[in-house]
Amino acid sequence: MNRRNFLRNASISGAGIAAAATGISCNSTNTKEKETNSTSMPITRTLNAPVAICTWGFTDANETAGKALDAGMNALDAAIKGVAVEEEDIRNTTVGKGGAPDRNGTVSLDASVMDSNGNCGAVVCVENITNVAALAKVVMLETPHVMLAGEGAEELAYKHGFKADELLTPSSAAAYKEWLKTSEYKPLINIENHDTIGMLCMDKDGDIAGACTTSGLSYKMKGRVGDSPIIGAGLFIDNEVGGAAGTGLGEEIIKTVGSFLIVELMRQGKTPQEACEEAINRIVTKHNSVEDFQVAYIAINKKGETGSYCIHPGFAMMEYRNSKNSRIETKSHLKT
Numbered sequence: 662m663n664r665r666n667f668l669r670n671a672s673i674s675g676a677g678i679a680a681a682a683t684g685i686s687c688n689s690t691n692t693k694e695k696e697t698n699s700t701s702m703p704i705t706r707t708l709n710a711p712v713a714i715c716t717w718g719f720t721d722a723n724e725t726a727g728k729a730l731d732a733g734m735n736a737l738d739a740a741i742k743g744v745a746v747e748e749e750d751i752r753n754t755t756v757g758k759g760g761a762p763d764r765n766g767t768v769s770l771d772a773s774v775m776d777s778n779g780n781c782g783a784v785v786c787v788e789n790i791t792n793v794a795a796l797a798k799v800v801m802l803e804t805p806h807v808m809l810a811g812e813g814a815e816e817l818a819y820k821h822g823f824k825a826d827e828l829l830t831p832s833s834a835a836a837y838k839e840w841l842k843t844s845e846y847k848p849l850i851n852i853e854n855h856d857t858i859g860m861l862c863m864d865k866d867g868d869i870a871g872a873c874t875t876s877g878l879s880y881k882m883k884g885r886v887g888d889s890p891i892i893g894a895g896l897f898i899d900n901e902v903g904g905a906a907g908t909g910l911g912e913e914i915i916k917t918v919g920s921f922l923i924v925e926l927m928r929q930g931k932t933p934q935e936a937c938e939e940a941i942n943r944i945v946t947k948h949n950s951v952e953d954f955q956v957a958y959i960a961i962n963k964k965g966e967t968g969s970y971c972i973h974p975g976f977a978m979m980e981y982r983n984s985k986n987s988r989i990e991t992k993s994h995l996k997t
Protein backbone atom coordinates (compact mmCIF):
# COMPACT_ATOMS: atom_id res chain seq x y z
CA MET A 662 0.00 0.00 0.00
CA ASN A 663 1.53 3.37 -0.91
CA ARG A 664 1.68 6.27 1.57
CA ARG A 665 -1.29 8.00 0.03
CA ASN A 666 -3.59 4.99 0.30
CA PHE A 667 -2.28 4.21 3.75
CA LEU A 668 -3.13 7.71 4.96
CA ARG A 669 -6.48 7.66 3.25
CA ASN A 670 -7.46 4.35 4.75
CA ALA A 671 -6.13 5.42 8.14
CA SER A 672 -8.16 8.59 8.11
CA ILE A 673 -11.29 6.80 6.94
CA SER A 674 -10.94 4.22 9.71
CA GLY A 675 -10.32 7.04 12.20
CA ALA A 676 -13.41 8.89 11.11
CA GLY A 677 -15.46 5.73 11.28
CA ILE A 678 -14.25 4.86 14.75
CA ALA A 679 -14.91 8.41 15.98
CA ALA A 680 -18.38 8.31 14.49
CA ALA A 681 -19.09 4.94 16.10
CA ALA A 682 -17.89 6.27 19.46
CA THR A 683 -20.23 9.26 19.32
CA GLY A 684 -23.10 7.25 17.89
CA ILE A 685 -23.19 9.51 14.82
CA SER A 686 -24.08 7.72 11.62
CA CYS A 687 -22.23 9.03 8.59
CA ASN A 688 -24.84 9.31 5.89
CA SER A 689 -23.62 10.45 2.54
CA THR A 690 -25.71 12.63 0.27
CA ASN A 691 -23.63 11.52 -2.66
CA THR A 692 -21.14 8.68 -2.43
CA LYS A 693 -21.64 5.99 0.15
CA GLU A 694 -19.22 3.12 0.37
CA LYS A 695 -18.84 0.22 2.73
CA GLU A 696 -15.33 -0.25 4.10
CA THR A 697 -13.93 -2.89 6.38
CA ASN A 698 -11.61 -1.95 9.21
CA SER A 699 -8.95 -4.14 10.78
CA THR A 700 -11.46 -5.88 13.08
CA SER A 701 -13.79 -6.54 10.14
CA MET A 702 -16.40 -4.10 11.46
CA PRO A 703 -18.24 -2.54 8.51
CA ILE A 704 -17.73 1.22 8.32
CA THR A 705 -19.87 3.55 6.28
CA ARG A 706 -17.63 6.10 4.68
CA THR A 707 -18.96 9.54 3.82
CA LEU A 708 -17.19 11.22 0.96
CA ASN A 709 -19.87 13.53 -0.39
CA ALA A 710 -17.50 14.21 -3.25
CA PRO A 711 -16.62 15.70 -5.64
CA VAL A 712 -16.75 19.20 -4.18
CA ALA A 713 -15.14 22.45 -5.38
CA ILE A 714 -15.15 25.68 -3.39
CA CYS A 715 -13.52 29.00 -4.12
CA THR A 716 -13.16 32.50 -2.76
CA TRP A 717 -15.42 35.32 -4.00
CA GLY A 718 -18.23 34.85 -6.52
CA PHE A 719 -16.23 33.18 -9.28
CA THR A 720 -19.10 31.20 -10.79
CA ASP A 721 -17.38 30.11 -14.00
CA ALA A 722 -14.09 29.18 -12.38
CA ASN A 723 -15.80 27.07 -9.73
CA GLU A 724 -18.11 25.40 -12.22
CA THR A 725 -15.15 24.61 -14.48
CA ALA A 726 -13.41 22.86 -11.60
CA GLY A 727 -16.59 21.11 -10.44
CA LYS A 728 -17.38 19.73 -13.89
CA ALA A 729 -13.78 18.55 -14.32
CA LEU A 730 -14.08 16.72 -10.98
CA ASP A 731 -17.39 15.17 -12.07
CA ALA A 732 -15.61 13.95 -15.21
CA GLY A 733 -13.01 12.23 -13.02
CA MET A 734 -10.16 14.76 -12.94
CA ASN A 735 -7.94 14.67 -9.85
CA ALA A 736 -8.31 17.44 -7.24
CA LEU A 737 -5.09 19.31 -8.06
CA ASP A 738 -5.61 19.50 -11.81
CA ALA A 739 -9.25 20.51 -11.33
CA ALA A 740 -8.22 23.36 -9.01
CA ILE A 741 -5.57 24.58 -11.47
CA LYS A 742 -8.07 24.37 -14.34
CA GLY A 743 -10.64 26.30 -12.29
CA VAL A 744 -8.36 29.15 -11.24
CA ALA A 745 -7.02 29.46 -14.82
CA VAL A 746 -10.45 30.85 -15.78
CA GLU A 747 -9.73 33.89 -13.59
CA GLU A 748 -6.07 34.12 -14.55
CA GLU A 749 -7.14 34.46 -18.17
CA ASP A 750 -10.09 36.79 -17.56
CA ILE A 751 -8.81 40.33 -18.07
CA ARG A 752 -11.85 41.74 -16.22
CA ASN A 753 -10.44 40.37 -12.97
CA THR A 754 -8.11 43.12 -11.80
CA THR A 755 -6.27 41.18 -9.11
CA VAL A 756 -5.56 37.84 -10.78
CA GLY A 757 -3.46 36.93 -13.82
CA LYS A 758 -3.56 38.94 -17.04
CA GLY A 759 -5.25 42.28 -16.40
CA GLY A 760 -4.19 42.32 -12.75
CA ALA A 761 -3.39 45.72 -11.27
CA PRO A 762 0.30 46.64 -11.44
CA ASP A 763 2.64 47.59 -8.63
CA ARG A 764 3.62 51.23 -7.92
CA ASN A 765 6.15 51.11 -10.76
CA GLY A 766 3.50 50.05 -13.26
CA THR A 767 4.57 46.39 -13.52
CA VAL A 768 2.11 43.52 -13.06
CA SER A 769 3.66 40.74 -10.99
CA LEU A 770 1.88 37.53 -10.07
CA ASP A 771 2.09 35.09 -7.14
CA ALA A 772 0.59 31.59 -6.89
CA SER A 773 0.76 28.34 -4.99
CA VAL A 774 -0.58 24.80 -5.29
CA MET A 775 -0.69 21.90 -2.84
CA ASP A 776 -1.69 18.32 -3.57
CA SER A 777 -3.14 15.52 -1.51
CA ASN A 778 0.27 13.94 -0.88
CA GLY A 779 1.54 17.04 0.90
CA ASN A 780 3.58 18.23 -2.09
CA CYS A 781 3.51 21.91 -2.90
CA GLY A 782 4.91 24.49 -5.28
CA ALA A 783 4.83 28.28 -5.52
CA VAL A 784 5.99 31.19 -7.66
CA VAL A 785 6.35 34.86 -6.73
CA CYS A 786 6.93 38.09 -8.66
CA VAL A 787 6.31 36.55 -12.09
CA GLU A 788 5.96 39.32 -14.70
CA ASN A 789 5.22 37.67 -18.04
CA ILE A 790 3.25 34.45 -17.51
CA THR A 791 -0.53 34.30 -17.14
CA ASN A 792 -1.11 30.79 -15.75
CA VAL A 793 1.03 31.00 -12.65
CA ALA A 794 -0.86 28.30 -10.71
CA ALA A 795 0.05 25.83 -13.47
CA LEU A 796 3.63 27.12 -13.22
CA ALA A 797 3.58 26.49 -9.45
CA LYS A 798 2.71 22.87 -10.25
CA VAL A 799 5.78 22.70 -12.54
CA VAL A 800 7.94 23.96 -9.64
CA MET A 801 6.40 21.22 -7.48
CA LEU A 802 6.92 18.42 -9.98
CA GLU A 803 10.04 19.38 -11.91
CA THR A 804 12.38 20.99 -9.39
CA PRO A 805 13.81 20.00 -6.01
CA HIS A 806 12.36 23.28 -4.62
CA VAL A 807 9.06 24.59 -3.36
CA MET A 808 9.23 28.23 -4.46
CA LEU A 809 10.83 30.12 -7.34
CA ALA A 810 10.85 33.89 -7.79
CA GLY A 811 10.89 36.27 -10.75
CA GLU A 812 13.25 35.48 -13.61
CA GLY A 813 14.07 31.99 -12.34
CA ALA A 814 10.39 31.07 -12.34
CA GLU A 815 9.97 32.51 -15.83
CA GLU A 816 12.98 30.59 -17.20
CA LEU A 817 11.42 27.40 -15.89
CA ALA A 818 8.10 28.36 -17.49
CA TYR A 819 9.63 28.83 -20.96
CA LYS A 820 11.46 25.51 -20.65
CA HIS A 821 8.10 23.85 -20.04
CA GLY A 822 6.31 25.46 -22.98
CA PHE A 823 4.61 28.45 -21.32
CA LYS A 824 4.35 31.50 -23.58
CA ALA A 825 5.39 35.02 -22.56
CA ASP A 826 2.38 37.31 -22.24
CA GLU A 827 1.84 41.05 -21.67
CA LEU A 828 -0.04 41.13 -18.37
CA LEU A 829 -0.72 44.87 -18.34
CA THR A 830 -3.91 45.46 -20.32
CA PRO A 831 -5.01 48.84 -21.72
CA SER A 832 -7.62 49.14 -18.97
CA SER A 833 -5.23 48.25 -16.12
CA ALA A 834 -2.70 50.71 -17.61
CA ALA A 835 -5.41 53.42 -17.70
CA ALA A 836 -6.43 52.68 -14.09
CA TYR A 837 -2.78 52.87 -13.05
CA LYS A 838 -2.38 56.25 -14.78
CA GLU A 839 -5.42 57.48 -12.90
CA TRP A 840 -4.03 56.11 -9.62
CA LEU A 841 -0.73 57.95 -10.17
CA LYS A 842 -2.57 61.28 -9.83
CA THR A 843 -2.98 60.72 -6.07
CA SER A 844 -0.76 57.64 -5.52
CA GLU A 845 -2.91 56.92 -2.50
CA TYR A 846 -2.34 53.47 -1.00
CA LYS A 847 -5.79 52.66 0.30
CA PRO A 848 -6.84 49.66 2.33
CA LEU A 849 -8.91 47.25 0.31
CA ILE A 850 -12.16 45.77 1.49
CA ASN A 851 -14.18 43.82 -1.04
CA ILE A 852 -14.58 42.52 -4.56
CA GLU A 853 -14.55 45.95 -6.16
CA ASN A 854 -10.79 46.02 -5.75
CA HIS A 855 -9.77 42.69 -4.34
CA ASP A 856 -10.51 39.31 -5.80
CA THR A 857 -7.78 36.72 -5.43
CA ILE A 858 -8.96 33.21 -6.19
CA GLY A 859 -8.21 30.43 -3.71
CA MET A 860 -9.80 27.11 -4.68
CA LEU A 861 -10.11 23.82 -2.80
CA CYS A 862 -11.20 20.63 -4.56
CA MET A 863 -12.14 17.17 -3.30
CA ASP A 864 -12.14 14.61 -6.10
CA LYS A 865 -14.13 11.41 -6.55
CA ASP A 866 -11.58 9.48 -4.47
CA GLY A 867 -12.04 11.93 -1.60
CA ASP A 868 -8.57 13.42 -2.08
CA ILE A 869 -8.16 17.15 -1.43
CA ALA A 870 -5.89 19.66 -3.20
CA GLY A 871 -5.90 23.40 -3.85
CA ALA A 872 -4.56 26.39 -5.73
CA CYS A 873 -4.30 30.10 -4.97
CA THR A 874 -3.37 32.80 -7.52
CA THR A 875 -3.20 36.61 -7.44
CA SER A 876 -1.56 39.80 -8.62
CA GLY A 877 -1.53 40.79 -4.94
CA LEU A 878 -2.50 44.17 -3.60
CA SER A 879 -3.10 46.82 -6.24
CA TYR A 880 -0.23 49.34 -6.45
CA LYS A 881 1.85 47.38 -3.95
CA MET A 882 5.55 48.15 -3.48
CA LYS A 883 7.74 46.48 -6.11
CA GLY A 884 8.76 43.04 -4.81
CA ARG A 885 5.98 42.83 -2.22
CA VAL A 886 4.72 39.27 -1.71
CA GLY A 887 1.46 38.47 0.06
CA ASP A 888 -0.03 35.32 1.54
CA SER A 889 -1.23 33.63 -1.64
CA PRO A 890 2.05 31.90 -2.62
CA ILE A 891 3.02 31.17 1.01
CA ILE A 892 2.11 27.61 1.94
CA GLY A 893 0.31 27.68 5.28
CA ALA A 894 -0.78 31.30 4.85
CA GLY A 895 -2.88 31.62 1.65
CA LEU A 896 -3.25 27.87 1.15
CA PHE A 897 -2.79 24.68 3.10
CA ILE A 898 -3.89 21.09 2.56
CA ASP A 899 -3.53 18.05 4.76
CA ASN A 900 -5.37 15.24 3.03
CA GLU A 901 -5.95 13.45 6.34
CA VAL A 902 -7.86 16.48 7.66
CA GLY A 903 -8.90 19.02 5.01
CA GLY A 904 -7.81 22.23 3.36
CA ALA A 905 -8.12 26.00 3.70
CA ALA A 906 -7.46 29.11 1.60
CA GLY A 907 -7.44 32.82 2.35
CA THR A 908 -7.98 36.12 0.63
CA GLY A 909 -7.70 39.69 1.79
CA LEU A 910 -4.85 41.61 3.37
CA GLY A 911 -2.04 39.08 2.98
CA GLU A 912 0.14 40.58 5.69
CA GLU A 913 -2.49 39.70 8.32
CA ILE A 914 -2.93 36.19 6.93
CA ILE A 915 0.84 35.59 6.99
CA LYS A 916 1.19 36.86 10.57
CA THR A 917 -1.34 34.32 11.80
CA VAL A 918 -0.43 31.52 9.33
CA GLY A 919 -4.15 31.44 8.63
CA SER A 920 -4.70 28.43 6.37
CA PHE A 921 -2.43 26.17 8.41
CA LEU A 922 -4.19 27.33 11.55
CA ILE A 923 -7.58 26.39 10.12
CA VAL A 924 -6.44 22.91 9.12
CA GLU A 925 -4.92 22.36 12.57
CA LEU A 926 -8.14 23.52 14.23
CA MET A 927 -10.08 21.04 12.09
CA ARG A 928 -7.59 18.34 13.12
CA GLN A 929 -8.53 19.12 16.72
CA GLY A 930 -12.19 18.52 15.91
CA LYS A 931 -13.55 21.90 14.85
CA THR A 932 -15.88 22.05 11.85
CA PRO A 933 -14.63 24.03 8.83
CA GLN A 934 -17.00 26.84 9.83
CA GLU A 935 -15.77 26.94 13.45
CA ALA A 936 -12.14 26.81 12.30
CA CYS A 937 -12.59 29.73 9.86
CA GLU A 938 -14.29 31.76 12.59
CA GLU A 939 -11.50 31.12 15.07
CA ALA A 940 -8.82 32.07 12.53
CA ILE A 941 -10.60 35.38 11.84
CA ASN A 942 -10.98 35.95 15.58
CA ARG A 943 -7.20 35.53 16.00
CA ILE A 944 -6.71 38.49 13.66
CA VAL A 945 -9.49 40.54 15.20
CA THR A 946 -8.19 40.15 18.77
CA LYS A 947 -4.75 41.43 17.74
CA HIS A 948 -6.16 44.76 16.51
CA ASN A 949 -8.01 47.63 18.13
CA SER A 950 -9.88 48.04 14.88
CA VAL A 951 -10.34 45.90 11.79
CA GLU A 952 -12.41 48.53 9.97
CA ASP A 953 -9.66 49.12 7.43
CA PHE A 954 -9.05 45.70 5.99
CA GLN A 955 -10.72 42.50 4.88
CA VAL A 956 -9.64 38.91 5.43
CA ALA A 957 -11.78 35.94 4.39
CA TYR A 958 -11.24 32.20 4.65
CA ILE A 959 -12.77 29.12 3.08
CA ALA A 960 -12.27 25.54 4.29
CA ILE A 961 -13.25 21.94 3.58
CA ASN A 962 -12.80 18.85 5.72
CA LYS A 963 -12.39 15.20 4.87
CA LYS A 964 -16.13 14.58 5.12
CA GLY A 965 -16.73 17.19 2.41
CA GLU A 966 -18.18 19.70 4.89
CA THR A 967 -17.28 23.31 4.10
CA GLY A 968 -17.17 26.66 5.87
CA SER A 969 -16.26 30.31 5.32
CA TYR A 970 -15.95 33.44 7.42
CA CYS A 971 -14.67 36.99 6.94
CA ILE A 972 -14.17 40.32 8.70
CA HIS A 973 -16.36 42.61 6.56
CA PRO A 974 -19.71 41.72 4.99
CA GLY A 975 -19.57 41.34 1.21
CA PHE A 976 -17.56 38.16 0.79
CA ALA A 977 -19.13 35.12 -0.88
CA MET A 978 -17.84 31.59 -1.41
CA MET A 979 -18.80 29.45 -4.41
CA GLU A 980 -19.55 25.78 -3.77
CA TYR A 981 -20.02 23.08 -6.43
CA ARG A 982 -21.53 19.85 -5.17
CA ASN A 983 -23.86 17.24 -6.67
CA SER A 984 -23.41 19.04 -10.03
CA LYS A 985 -24.84 22.25 -8.59
CA ASN A 986 -22.86 25.48 -8.27
CA SER A 987 -24.07 27.71 -5.42
CA ARG A 988 -23.08 31.10 -4.13
CA ILE A 989 -22.79 31.11 -0.35
CA GLU A 990 -22.98 34.53 1.29
CA THR A 991 -20.52 34.40 4.15
CA LYS A 992 -21.13 35.50 7.73
CA SER A 993 -18.81 38.26 8.88
CA HIS A 994 -17.30 39.51 12.12
CA LEU A 995 -18.45 43.07 11.42
CA LYS A 996 -22.13 43.32 10.65
CA THR A 997 -22.14 46.47 8.46
Ligand code: SD4
Nearest residue numbers: 855856857877887909911
Ligand atom coordinates in the same frame (compact mmCIF):
# COMPACT_ATOMS: atom_id res chain seq x y z
C1 SD4 B 1 -2.47 39.44 -1.14
N1 SD4 B 1 -4.27 38.09 -0.35
O1 SD4 B 1 -1.60 39.51 -1.99
C2 SD4 B 1 -3.79 38.78 -1.51
C3 SD4 B 1 -4.71 39.84 -2.00
C4 SD4 B 1 -6.12 39.39 -2.15
O2 SD4 B 1 -8.14 39.61 -3.09
O3 SD4 B 1 -6.59 38.44 -1.57
N2 SD4 B 1 -6.88 40.03 -2.94
O4 SD4 B 1 -2.34 39.91 -0.01
